[in-house]
Amino acid sequence: MRKRKKSAKAQKPLLDKPDRKSTLRNKEMFLSVYQTQACNISRTCELAKISRETYYQWRKQGGKYYDKDFNRQCTEIEESLDDIAESQLFKNLTEGKEQSLFFWLKNRRPKKWKDRSEVGVKGELKDVGANIIIIRPDGKLKDKSLLHEEQFANRT
Numbered sequence: 001m002r003k004r005k006k007s008a009k010a011q012k013p014l015l016d017k018p019d020r021k022s023t024l025r026n027k028e029m030f031l032s033v034y035q036t037q038a039c040n041i042s043r044t045c046e047l048a049k050i051s052r053e054t055y056y057q058w059r060k061q062g063g064k065y066y067d068k069d070f071n072r073q074c075t076e077i078e079e080s081l082d083d084i085a086e087s088q089l090f091k092n093l094t095e096g097k098e099q100s101l102f103f104w105l106k107n108r109r110p111k112k113w114k115d116r117s118e119v120g121v122k123g124e125l126k127d128v129g130a131n132i133i134i135i136r137p138d139g140k141l142k143d144k145s146l147l148h149e150e151q152f153a154n155r156t
Contacts, residue, residue: 026050027058027070035077 030048037044045052057065059074092100105113 026054027067030055031070031073031077034074035081039078039081 026048030044030050033047034044037047041052041055045055054065057063058067059071060066061071089100089104093104102113106115
């Protein structure tokens with residue numbers, strides 16, 4: 001009988017786990033690139049030559065590879081970018097940029113400024129098969145395929 005050749009996968013030597021020194025270098029590389037990539041994890045991992053899984057293992061509290069200092073440094077970088085964004089938003093607010101004003105109000109006072117969808121029903125519902133037609137407060141129809149807006153133009 002002939003001996004089977006081992007598959008290429010089986011012949012590959014197993015790589016040793018990285019030593020502490022290379023792990024520290026990888027973390028330093030990650031941190032140095034993280035802010036320049038606007039905290040984009042995928043891109044930063046690619047540039048630092050680590051997997052996303054490795055990154056999440058370093059940050060997962062209670063995990064085997066959790067690194068409290070690394071987690072703290074990542075959080076500081078994320079918060080500094082939040083501060084930059086907030087500063088830019090404030091600048092836009094003082095310049096009267098409408099989109100920034102709406103964003104600010106919707107997030108600071110959501111009860112008053114959130115987008116609302118209020119549905120009111122006037123009159124009677126008619127049986128139109130399996131479809132229901134909803135007339136919005138502005139008079140437009142939700143399902144235009146069933147009825148035309150002109151039919152409802154004179155309704156109050």
